[in-house]
Amino acid sequence: MSFSRRILRLHVNGQPREVLARDADTLLDVLREEVELTGTKRGCDLGTCGCCTVQIDGEPVLSCLTLAAEVEGKQITTVEGLRDGERFAPLQEAWAEAGASQCGFCTPGFLLAADRLLRDNASPSRDEIREALAGNLCRCTGYVKIIDAVERCAAEHRTFCAERGRPSTVSEQV
Amino acid sequence: MTRYQSTVGSRFPLIDSMEKTSGQGIYIEDMKFPGMLYARLVRSTETYAQVEEVDFSAAQEVEGYVDSLAPGEPGTGNTFGVLPISEDETPLPAPNALYSGAIVAAVACESEVGAREAALRVQMRTKKLPAVLRPKDALKETDQPIHSNTIGGTNLHKAVDQEFGDVDGAFEQADVVTGGEYVFDGINHGFTEPIGCIAVPEPNGRMSLYSATQVPHYLHRALAKVLEMPMHRIRVYKPLVGGGFGGKSDPFPHEMVAALLARKTGRPVKLIFDRDEVFLNNHGRHPTEYKIRVAADREGRLLGLDAHSRIDGGAWGSFGVVTTYYNGVLSQGPYRLPSFRYSGRRVYTNKPASGAMRGHGAVNARYALETALDEMAEKLQVDPFDLRAQNALPANTTTLNHLRITSTGFLECLERVRERSGWNEKFRKMPYGRGIGLGCGFYISGSALPIHRTRTPQSTVHIKIDVDGGVTIHSLAADIGQGSDTMLAQCVAEAMGVRIDRCRVLAKDTDTAPIDLGSYSSRVTFMAGNAALRAGEAIFRKLQRACARLTGKSAEGFVKGADETYLHLDDPGVVVPYMDALREALADNGALIAKGAYIAPKLGGAFKGSGAGLSPSYSYQAFVAEVEVDPETGFTRVDKIWAAHDCGKALNRLAVEGQLEGSVHMGMGQALTEQMVYLNNGQLRNASFLDYKIPSPVDTPEIEAIVVESNDPEGPLGAKECGEGALAPIIPAIGNAIYDAVGVRLHEVPMTPERVLKALEQKRKAEEKARAHS
Ligand code: FES
Numbered sequence: 001m002s003f004s005r006r007i008l009r010l011h012v013n014g015q016p017r018e019v020l021a022r023d024a025d026t027l028l029d030v031l032r033e034e035v036e037l038t039g040t041k042r043g044c045d046l047g048t049c050g051c052c053t054v055q056i057d058g059e060p061v062l063s064c065l066t067l068a069a070e071v072e073g074k075q076i077t078t079v080e081g082l083r084d085g086e087r088f089a090p091l092q093e094a095w096a097e098a099g100a101s102q103c104g105f106c107t108p109g110f111l112l113a114a115d116r117l118l119r120d121n122a123s124p125s126r127d128e129i130r131e132a133l134a135g136n137l138c139r140c141t142g143y144v145k146i147i148d149a150v151e152r153c154a155a156e157h158r159t160f161c162a163e164r165g166r167p168s169t170v171s172e173q174v
Numbered sequence: 175m176t177r178y179q180s181t182v183g184s185r186f187p188l189i190d191s192m193e194k195t196s197g198q199g200i201y202i203e204d205m206k207f208p209g210m211l212y213a214r215l216v217r218s219t220e221t222y223a224q225v226e227e228v229d230f231s232a233a234q235e236v237e238g239y240v241d242s243l244a245p246g247e248p249g250t251g252n253t254f255g256v257l258p259i260s261e262d263e264t265p266l267p268a269p270n271a272l273y274s275g276a277i278v279a280a281v282a283c284e285s286e287v288g289a290r291e292a293a294l295r296v297q298m299r300t301k302k303l304p305a306v307l308r309p310k311d312a313l314k315e316t317d318q319p320i321h322s323n324t325i326g327g328t329n330l331h332k333a334v335d336q337e338f339g340d341v342d343g344a345f346e347q348a349d350v351v352t353g354g355e356y357v358f359d360g361i362n363h364g365f366t367e368p369i370g371c372i373a374v375p376e377p378n379g380r381m382s383l384y385s386a387t388q389v390p391h392y393l394h395r396a397l398a399k400v401l402e403m404p405m406h407r408i409r410v411y412k413p414l415v416g417g418g419f420g421g422k423s424d425p426f427p428h429e430m431v432a433a434l435l436a437r438k439t440g441r442p443v444k445l446i447f448d449r450d451e452v453f454l455n456n457h458g459r460h461p462t463e464y465k466i467r468v469a470a471d472r473e474g475r476l477l478g479l480d481a482h483s484r485i486d487g488g489a490w491g492s493f494g495v496v497t498t499y500y501n502g503v504l505s506q507g508p509y510r511l512p513s514f515r516y517s518g519r520r521v522y523t524n525k526p527a528s529g530a531m532r533g534h535g536a537v538n539a540r541y542a543l544e545t546a547l548d549e550m551a552e553k554l555q556v557d558p559f560d561l562r563a564q565n566a567l568p569a570n571t572t573t574l575n576h577l578r579i580t581s582t583g584f585l586e587c588l589e590r591v592r593e594r595s596g597w598n599e600k601f602r603k604m605p606y607g608r609g610i611g612l613g614c615g616f617y618i619s620g621s622a623l624p625i626h627r628t629r630t631p632q633s634t635v636h637i638k639i640d641v642d643g644g645v646t647i648h649s650l651a652a653d654i655g656q657g658s659d660t661m662l663a664q665c666v667a668e669a670m671g672v673r674i675d676r677c678r679v680l681a682k683d684t685d686t687a688p689i690d691l692g693s694y695s696s697r698v699t700f701m702a703g704n705a706a707l708r709a710g711e712a713i714f715r716k717l718q719r720a721c722a723r724l725t726g727k728s729a730e731g732f733v734k735g736a737d738e739t740y741l742h743l744d745d746p747g748v749v750v751p752y753m754d755a756l757r758e759a760l761a762d763n764g765a766l767i768a769k770g771a772y773i774a775p776k777l778g779g780a781f782k783g784s785g786a787g788l789s790p791s792y793s794y795q796a797f798v799a800e801v802e803v804d805p806e807t808g809f810t811r812v813d814k815i816w817a818a819h820d821c822g823k824a825l826n827r828l829a830v831e832g833q834l835e836g837s838v839h840m841g842m843g844q845a846l847t848e849q850m851v852y853l854n855n856g857q858l859r860n861a862s863f864l865d866y867k868i869p870s871p872v873d874t875p876e877i878e879a880i881v882v883e884s885n886d887p888e889g890p891l892g893a894k895e896c897g898e899g900a901l902a903p904i905i906p907a908i909g910n911a912i913y914d915a916v917g918v919r920l921h922e923v924p925m926t927p928e929r930v931l932k933a934l935e936q937k938r939k940a941e942e943k944a945r946a947h948s
């Protein structure tokens with residue numbers, strides 16, 4: 001048996017990246033092993049925990065269930081792409097200030113899911129936040145401070161994204 | 175003059191929180207070494223079998239195959255275990271594979287994909303052995319017990335029998351007796367980061383093991399034993415750890431396997447579990463059968479407690495001896511008990527091992543006791559709050575089993591949670607289907623008796639400060655997300671009068687850190703915190719002397735001032751900035767170093783097992799849950815939880831609340847949805863997050879954490895534990911709320927819809943029968 005690989009052309013966090021991958025490789029594997037962005041976490045590899053959540057063209061997906069070969073040419077956003085150079089996204093800062101990370105292993109997945117919500121909704125209710133994060137598991141926090149974090153930075157984060165060319169998906173469709 | 179502004183009680187983010195939110199934090203799976211191999215484990219498909227031969231010939235055909243490890247090879251049969259009294263684990267079967275899913279062999283390949291493929295191709299020849307799966311069968315005599323250390327020719331691992339006071343007399347005298355029998359399924363820690371490690375054979379012959387562990391020190395000891403190398407030739411390094419909750423506190427077979435493979439191949443070996451392997455490794459909460467009787471007089475005074483537990487240890491000892499004790503001894507609070515009897519039995523079975531999990535040993539017993547008290551209050555027609563308050567253990571007392579009680583905020587917990595939850599307007603007053611319930615608790619702040627009988631302090635902290643003014647703190651207390659690094663930094667900053675961001679905590683490496691017994695038994699804040707304070711105070715005294723040399727004033731007169739300065743009490747005009755004092759202290763001397771250590775006081779009585787449950791202090795809880803139960807579906811929805819916890823002193827309120835909220839969430843999972851389910855052949859049926867149901871954001875209600883501070887006389891700045899005790903009380907709070915809602919008591923936990931429906935059905939039948947008779 002051999003494990004032959006071919007070149008894939010990916011767009012990760014606004015940068016073109018050429019990587020070698022097998023057709024069967026998941027986006028999670030390729031991001032972590034080939035692109036060497038290890039911020040995206042593997043909690044289960046089965047689509048059950050949300051730790052591996054990234055965005056494809058602005059929409060959250062589970063990278064452990066996505067084949068890398070399928071997303072060639074699309075825009076991939078990982079936790080490393082939320083910040084703007086030195087400047088962290090308001091969501092990331094709020095996460096720290098609210099105490100929304102304990103072990104932090106679920107954090108990148110939650111951030112990518114929450115970012116999507118906030119680009120569409122600058123003042124979500126706590127229940128709307130719960131809905132948007134329903135696919136992500138956290139075993140440390142009981143979610144209270146996660147919801148606090150999303151709530152407290154909502155408007156600011158939306159503005160931050162809009163100013164940096166990551167507008168809400170709704171307005172993109174219009 | 176402006177004094178130092180203490181950070182104690184404020185809300186500040188964990189010092190590593192930007193590492194985590196940036197995605198830059200390094201966990202075990204994120205690490206790589208040049209020339210690294212990938213290992214995969216081959217697991218048993220038999221429930222119990224002797225491994226006769228392992229055949230790697232088909233595996234060797236896989237591209238990039240490098241090597242393998244099989245039973246019988248050097249080191250693979252060496253025993254180890256977290257408790258020196260039951261070291262019954264081996265890296266590989268020697269020669270028996272003890273459960274379906276037990277590790278049998280390993281392969282190492284150049285790539286991860288290759289290793290997976292190779293592992294699938296490994297063949298083994300085994301001889302089936304008669305498996306023991308039910309605890310009651312494990313108590314029968316057998317020719318082939320699972321381990322050689324069992325009692326009386328059975329699979330009984332540990333028996334505890336304790337009696338204090340006149341228990342039989344108490345039950346004879348009693349006006350009211352309540353209690354019952356309860357069954358609890360096994361529970362898994364469910365941390366989001368899978369277990370894993372990387373073993374690196376160093377060119378100088380040393381071995382380094384990088385591992386997601388809660389207790390680097392015990393791992394260090396176990397590696398030395400299995401590898402037959404002196405400890406100083408081994409290094410254990412802990413990267414960021416994605417949660418533990420007790421499930422990363424044992425030294426594990428896979429860590430030994432990785433090290434043995436690294437030694438054999440001379441190359442780094444990475445071994446990361448899949449999620450199902452985390453469940454198969456387990457060491458989670460014991461499946462438990464618990465019987466309880468509680469006696470009281472008609473005034474509501476508790477007279478006695480009589481409890482029996484039978485716990486299913488699975489394949490290995492792990493922390494099980496301690497669990498067996500804790501199932502009884504930790505029921506001695508928060509209530510005054512004039513008599514107490516407990517018997518506990520832990521058995522081995524051919525299932526994944528049980529071990530320590532958040533709230534270790536106290537959780538299932540607590541459900542039984544708090545349910546019995548709820549029944550008691552009903553029979554006596556008193557409010558459940560009043561019954562508990564009436565029987566509260568006072569401060570500065572000793573329990574029957576010689577637990578020393580110092581601080582307690584239990585009454586305040588009761589008062590505050592009663593008020594916040596609106597209890598008086600709701601209890602027994604809501605419409606059918608809606609209910610409110612109370613559950614209380616009591617937990618250790620670290621075990622006073624160390625596992626290894628040595629005179630080494632339980633925690634030691636070193637500090638080093640050089641010309642840059644940064645404060646480097648060395649410790650082996652393991653931050654696994656609970657924030658212990660932040661706690662250490664805070665204690666040192668507080669003792670020295672400097673800003674927290676001067677401090678950098680290196681608590682990850684056995685080569686540099688002094689010994690600390692690690693993150694389990696809720697010991698870190700109390701023990702390592704005290705050690706850190708002492709180390710910080712030692713540095714402060716050096717700085718005081720430097721201030722004296724600079725100013726000609728008395729050293730003892732210098733106190734901590736605002737903005738990192740030292741002021742003299744006699745002369746408010748004398749102000750020495752920290753950096754000036756430091757430069758003077760370093761002159762002709764070199765880096766400032768200091769050490770602080772903590773040893774728990776000698777406690778306890780002179781009877782067998784008296785060490786179990788001894789702690790320098792205890793935490794207290796009173797929780798209320800409000801629920802809605804649908805009598806058609808049996809589904810319970812938790813609407814709101816109020817959780818009051820006495821943590822002594824909240825050093826960092828944000829972190830304390832986080833611990834309480836997380837504990838409550840985890841306990842709610844055990845209460846309603848989480849369970850390890852085994853098939854009749856011993857196979858684990860639900861080894862995934864799809865089938866093992868941890869509450870999601872939409873299943874989890876608002877949790878109001880109520881922080882109660884009793885200012886412990888021996889805790890660091892008054893603090894005691896807040897990370898474990900807060901789990902247990904939520905389960906009976908929910909159970910008692912279900913009773914308030916629909917009038918049934920659940921005797922099986924988790925309280926799934928099926929079980930609630932079954933209980934409702936039984937109640938309906940009983941009522942019909944009663945009507946027919948009347
Ligand atoms: S790793 Fe993808 S959902 Fe868990």
Ligand code: FES
Nearest residue numbers: 102103138139140
């Ligand atoms: S912070 Fe640990 S799993 Fe969420």
